[in-house]
Amino acid sequence: MPASRNQRVTLWEFFQSLGKTFMLPVALLSFCGIMLGIGSSLSSNDVITLLPALGHPLFQLVFIWMSKVGSFGFSYLPVMFAMAIPLGMARDNKGVAAFSGFVGFVVLNLGTNFYLTVKGILPTNDALILKANNIQNILGIQSIDTGILGAVIVGIIVYLLHERFHTIRLPDALAFFGGTRFVPIVTSVVLGLCGLVVPLIWPWFAAGITALGRLIHDAGVFGPMIFGTGERLLLPFGLQHILVAIIRFTEAGGTMDVCGREVSGALTIFQAQLSCPTTHGFSESATQFLSQGKMPAFLGGLPGAALAMYHCAKPENRHKIKGLLISGVVACVVGGTTEPIEFLFLFVAPALYLLHALLTGLGFTVMSLLGVTIGNTDGNIIDFVVFGILHGTATKWYLVPIVAAIWFAGYYVIFRFAITRFNIKTPGRESESLPQSAPVNTGSKSGYNVPVILSALGGADNIISLDNCITRLRLSVHDMSRVDDAVLKANRAIGVVHLNEHSLQVVIGPQVQSVKDELANLMRQESQSSASPTLAV
Template sequence: MKKFASSVHAFGKALMMPISVIAAAGIFLGVAAAMQNPAITGEAFAAMQVPQLIIGFIRKVAGALFANLPLLFAVASAIGLAKAEKPTAAFAATIGFITMHVGVSATLAAKGLTAATTTAQALQAQGMDQTQAMMTAAEYIQMLGIFTYNMSVLGGVIAGLLTAVIHNRCYTVQLPTAISFFGGRRFVPIVTVLVLPLVGVLLAAIWPTIGLGIAWVGELIGKSGQYGAFLYGTSERLLIPTGLHHILNETVRFTPIGGIATVDGQTLVGALNIFNASLTHPGSVPDETVREATRFLAQGKIPVMMFGLPAAALAIYHAARPEHKQRVKALMLAAALTSFTTGITEPLEFCFIFVSPVLYILHALLSGLSFMLMSLFHLMIGNVQGGAIDLVVFGILGGEKTAWWWSIALGLIYVPVYYYSFRFIIQRMRVETPGRETEEEDATPQVEAAERIKVIISGLGGAENIEDVDCCFTRLRVRVKTMKEVVDATLMSTGANGVNRVSDTDVQVIYGPQVEKIAGEVKSALGIA
């Protein structure tokens, strides 16, 4: 069970690699879509050939990333779960993804199902009505030139996870001397080529049932309307301390649970896929379909991340003891600006979610309410972060149809709601937010920047206690040999916003956006490549 928990958190971390890429690509797409909209830039600019060619090129590059997301997730999943020799795992995952879909394709061909026999026209010729024919045709796709089931990102994750299992078992295998060349890390892709096509054959047999199950869950959430958005928004915040919110997010963004749409006879599954298709193929997706998808995306986060949490930061500052206000001011200002601009909230959330369950639950419920109200007001703002960048690029530059002003209106309401509720609870329940800690905790000095990396390593139990170091957007993720050697107070003295022990061997130290630099310096000090 402990190993399983560790693997789940490693998987959640791995998902951040492709997400960080497509989040940036999504912003490029949003800006490009706005610049090609005559209502925003004017007819004269829209008629300029060279600028429009450049913008079109940018859209094609970003569109290619979204079209191949399943492969990106396969590679990321394998890298995240590989114990060592991660480049080999990535290489094997690419092979595994391709050969798995070859197995699916071969099974479909044996059933008489090909790209030619599953077009809407061919199915109608067999007696299907138009709607049923289009829905059936949408179940299949050409992936890297291979005719296969439309498994979207889930297919990539399956290939990546299975490749990681093979890799971890086989990368140290030694073969007899005569064939020793094929042992070790070279053995991994060989086994992958043998196993993954068979997995594809099995998937081809069971995928229709899996697809029906996912579609049923998606239909259930879809029928729940705004309440589905409320449940999603609340659950996503409640899962923040565990790191499992990444998995919930990807499920909604890339599976039928987040919505289904048909574009040019091809089915798009998942809220983010639908939204990005509306950017890469303007006019191809009805606005109502896009709105159904964006109820799970950035629009529900904007009132909370741009307005609510900065107001909570102000409340924490005002509730701090006078002698600590200067220190707390610097901390809260940095965290509030990060939340407002980029939508990265962990540096601020970890200041209160572990010290006050009441504030934690209140914040989660207000987040869910925001998702529900933005859906109720028919907003159409996509992408994944929810900060000012998303509001400007995908809301304001998207024009009136995005109804972006409602997010600001709710945000202005959330400012006093967050500020007064947080300040009241902190003072009434004597919550030990920054600047209100006990005297023993207050006495913990902050180390100098030059000594920080040494102290971080010391706080993790020393170099001999550290097995692996990595990071996501805001957290230093470390696998240690013995958890009792980890000292929270020492780590907090290095400027951390919180320490989260997610299993008996996995600990996360929350530093905020600067964590990438910290992780690199820790690895360098440990001699980790």
């Protein structure tokens, strides 16, 4: 629930909010990848030869349709980012912000097209000229391909314009154009001018990203490890999406010619190869930064850590934590969501989390050295089946269970030794009895006692802003001392992260969207109730 804020947004909060907005297009991209992966694999000659029944025309029409629908995410990814960023960051009138994001993205490319036309570079169909100037056809416009980075810049500019002008009041003669209507108007002017500047400054941006990609490439086998470890270390602060987007969608993740088109970014390359009928197999240089690197830790390591925590719990407490650990393992293995397990030991044993981050990075390097080529985003069992098994032995999927089993044993031994040797208070080892959750509101769709959670956050009047990412509530509060961590944890919060005197994150898990919606609705009801006038007698 957006709310007006009194204090300035810190740079830390800004980047957290920016990273959170990436989740909307990335979630769609993950789904599109699965559709594309299933469709392309089941329509391939190798699978049809193995399972002739799948060659039936009706089946093939379905699989080709899945491939076409799945290719949507790859084809329109930049414009999705340009819309998702202002949509996610705007506090009010989010629909206007998203609409303005689309306007800004199109107008930026029109401005660039105008500059290139005036300079005599366009119009042309000469492939050498187009490649030399990095010109692509973007939404039907010949323009410089600024990729995801350009879309992110558009999104940020539109967000700043929206926050500045969505409540503007114009003179009566121009009042029709005021308020929210003014946002796309000023966006078209500002981004149109920015489009004129793009051809002058973009080579510098491209050079910087290329240098970052060269640095990662020069790290050799340690490149994937640096990426995997860095992502885990940034996760507790909610900043991992920035690093991930740079590798997945920019030149830092590599550049490759696929089906006659130059594409950049590890995930973009992988999905381009998925949808290209003439490509056989996947690029190892791209997949080394994708799902396969997570699989040792996600499919083996963290379940091993969960088993160690269960065995190290006091016997009388094991039945109390069994459901918590099982749900965490299911979320990790099936959904690729690791926070429900990681936050069980992150705060009580940061050194163990650091070791976990290093072992996750090592998993990326091991998968790369073994030549495994399984892509997509999540590192879960779905990615393993769809992008590994269904694409045949060329992906070397059969090595994943072996490495995952080694990671399972390693995590189990390390965690059990550390927990018992240093008496780490993982779930079930607390001196006092485990806190009992308050009765769940049976009318709650989320299954959480939202009124109690709101009270533990200090009440509606203590909350300045409320939002969520994939697993956690992200809040700004007036008075942090009014937040009761113990009550939040007793009501099924996995963890509570205090970032500064006003910024707070509450780790909920996969149901966080429902919890956030119910909190926002409850806050709205309380606000309306307190604002209702009292009738005089």
